[in-house]
Amino acid sequence: MGAIEIDGLTKQFGDVVAVDDLDLRIEEGEIFGFLGPNGAGKSTTIDILLDFIRPTEGIVTVLGHNAQTEGKAVRQRTGVLPDAYHVYDRLTGLQHLEFALEMKGVDEDPIALLERVRIADAAYRKAGGYSKGMRQRLVLAMALIGDPDLLILDEPSTGLDPNGAREMREIIRAENDRGTTVFFSSHVMEQVEAVCDRVAIINRGELVAVDTIDGLRDATETGETLYVSVADLTDEIVAHVSELDGVGRATAADGRLRVIVDGVSKFDVLRAIDADVVPIQDFSVVESSLEDLFVRYTADEPGAEI
Numbered sequence: 001m002g003a004i005e006i007d008g009l010t011k012q013f014g015d016v017v018a019v020d021d022l023d024l025r026i027e028e029g030e031i032f033g034f035l036g037p038n039g040a041g042k043s044t045t046i047d048i049l050l051d052f053i054r055p056t057e058g059i060v061t062v063l064g065h066n067a068q069t070e071g072k073a074v075r076q077r078t079g080v081l082p083d084a085y086h087v088y089d090r091l092t093g094l095q096h097l098e099f100a101l102e103m104k105g106v107d108e109d110p111i112a113l114l115e116r117v118r119i120a121d122a123a124y125r126k127a128g129g130y131s132k133g134m135r136q137r138l139v140l141a142m143a144l145i146g147d148p149d150l151l152i153l154d155e156p157s158t159g160l161d162p163n164g165a166r167e168m169r170e171i172i173r174a175e176n177d178r179g180t181t182v183f184f185s186s187h188v189m190e191q192v193e194a195v196c197d198r199v200a201i202i203n204r205g206e207l208v209a210v211d212t213i214d215g216l217r218d219a220t221e222t223g224e225t226l227y228v229s230v231a232d233l234t235d236e237i238v239a240h241v242s243e244l245d246g247v248g249r250a251t252a253a254d255g256r257l258r259v260i261v262d263g264v265s266k267f268d269v270l271r272a273i274d275a276d277v278v279p280i281q282d283f284s285v286v287e288s289s290l291e292d293l294f295v296r297y298t299a300d301e302p303g304a305e306i
């Protein structure tokens with residue numbers, strides 16, 4: 001049994017197809033990243049997993065329960081960090097936990113939960129004075145009540161500084177070590193690359209890739225990206241390079257050309273850029289990052305940036 005099984009899921013809002021015939025299976029014990037550009041259908045899919053909205057078509061099973069007919073059983077065993085969450089400014093962190101424990105009818109030590117998300121030292125402070133990252137941890141602590149088998153996190157790194165993002169990764173790993181399956185959506189590619197066993201990329205509601213990050217690299221022609229420095233990089237140069245033979249995609253990145261080579265040798269492409277487009281000052285070849293792969297799978301226009 002997979003932790004999450006999505007079969008033929010479609011969701012339409014009027015004319016908008018938010019999710020289009022999606023099939024996806026997340027195994028128990030995985031840390032799974034769910035990626036896609038703005039409007040790709042991530043939150044809609046998550047809302048269907050939790051039965052906040054109903055699918056137009058398809059069947060979704062979470063922890064062996066039909067998400068639509070057995071939503072209560074799903075929610076009992078699932079902890080959620082929603083995209084938009086609310087904390088009560090006048091209640092302390094501890095009071096939030098006590099309230100949530102009572103609502104769930106669970107007898108656990110609230111301080112231990114706050115320790116797991118590393119804000120126990122702020123237990124007696126009002127949440128109104130918490131930083132964004134502390135609020136996020138507080139909501140995560142509430143999600144951990146009852147030791148859920150599955151954690152669903154919608155953009156858990158939003159608003160966190162690099163230290164906060166690293167600590168969020170450590171918390172995700174620690175929960176996973178306790179046996180929890182983690183399914184999270186994110187735009188922060190480094191975060192996903194550092195922590196996920198597998199990822200799915202969706203674009204315009206459709207699944208475009210699902211694999212390990214190494215698997216995604218292997219599935220692209222070279223798994224490598226060329227970075228080329230030229231004197232004055234303009235949109236015209238990017239467009240011209242995009243049209244060269246053997247160029248899968250060309251974009252501008254930090255003042256350099258980022259070129260994904262498709263089916264020919266990197267040197268042929270470098271030679272063509274130098275001879276036909278613009279003199280090359282310098283170049284480097286790097287293993288494709290998840291961000292490179294994401295651009296490759298989701299950019300609809302040549303030269304488009306994420």
Ligand SMILES: Nc1ncnc2c1ncn2[C@@H]1O[C@H](COP(=O)(O)OP(=O)(O)OP(=O)(O)O)[C@@H](O)[C@H]1O
Pocket residue numbers: 013016017018036037038039040041042043044045
């Ligand atoms: N309640 C709704 N009514 C109409 N259209 C909706 C509704 N909810 C979502 N959509 C549309 O469905 C598509 C998918 O939206 P969704 O929020 O699932 O994307 P997302 O991948 O979570 O995006 P983001 O990364 O920006 O949060 C978008 O075109 C969005 O406008």
